[in-house]
């Protein structure tokens with residue numbers, strides 16, 4: 001298959017969909033890979049490394065879209081890219097269709113095959129192409145939290161791990177899923193005293209088993225949260241209720257109970273945030289202060305560490321990309337139910353219920369679009 005990797009043009013996006021290692025793997029299976037000049041620079045990969053791995057470099061984004069059967073990207077196409085997309089071209093990337101009706105209509109009109117990273121789903125309902133970014137954000141939450149606890153950053157002026165003779169900081173993590181687990185482990189590794197809350201008792205049992213000794217687990221409820229926020233130096237919001245807005249676990253009145261300089265990192269900001277006073281911020285201006293409490297609410301945290309994020313993402317996407325390249329999308333989706341759930345828009349038809357429901361548009365089944373394709377060919 002002919003695969004194309006354009007340079008991401010969305011504002012501040014430095015990730016790239018394929019590393020030189022990924023190129024080498026696709027080449028090994030007999031595929032041709034075209035990479036746009038400078039596509040990997042933001043993530044620390046030079047053109048020379050892609051060439052050495054067997055890629056052919058193309059100067060413009062038009063060249064890449066013009067030649068490729070499968071486009072591998074990171075972010076959804078933006079308006080400038082719509083007209084470059086060809087009928088029946090396979091696009092493998094994050095789309096988040098339900099948050100953009102314009103994008104949905106554009107992809108229907110282009111009659112592309114849109115396979116979305118975020119809806120590829122395993123039988124245990126986990127989302128293997130979202131997990132790596134949660135892992136990055138969870139770990140980063142502690143790195144950022146530690147930084148903003150410093151006095152010049154308006155924090156309490158406390159070192160997470162303390163020093164001999166001085167107590168460590170207290171970290172409260174709300175939500176013990178991927179983000180919360182990674183955050184708790186990071187904070188514990190730095191020597192902080194961590195309290196990890198979740199509403200799932202089986203999950204808390206598991207976490208109590210696997211977490212280091214300086215992590216306590218606790219049932220998440222209003223009473224316990226109200227108690228704990230009074231002692232915490234750093235609070236990380238990491239809850240998720242699939243398909244719903246995050247619940248406001250830390251309410252505005254609780255800020256008054258916190259000590260001045262407490263830092264809140266609301267990783268769940270992309271789902272509305274689990275801290276009532278959270279509003280989305282950017283890497284350029286990541287924090288603001290309310291009631292002497294520092295709020296860090298960056299909606300795309302992994303964007304600040306593009307090298308780590310790119311490698312983590314491509315480690316997860318490459319096995320799926322190989323299946324698509326080796327078999328073509330129809331056969332790959334027939335053979336692999338995880339991949340099939342990634343299909344969102346195919347040949348002008350919506351095939352993912354969440355997207356059709358979001359905009360009240362008609363839903364077609366994957367079987368129907370595959371039959372139509374087979375007849376057409």
Ligand SMILES: NC(=O)c1ccc[n+]([C@@H]2O[C@H](COP(=O)([O-])OP(=O)(O)OC[C@H]3O[C@@H](n4cnc5c(N)ncnc54)[C@H](O)[C@@H]3O)[C@@H](O)[C@H]2O)c1
Nearest residue numbers: 134137175176177178179198199220239240268299300301
């Ligand atoms: N800001 C960013 O850059 C960024 C990056 C990645 C993920 N995220 C977001 O981080 C959030 C967490 O993602 P995840 O991958 O860890 O999800 P996850 O599904 O793995 O974990 C969520 C956890 O929250 C728990 N939970 C639900 N309601 C709760 C409550 N009331 N109290 C305590 N815990 C509760 C669930 O039981 C689950 O264990 C999501 O909103 C995700 O979109 C943000």
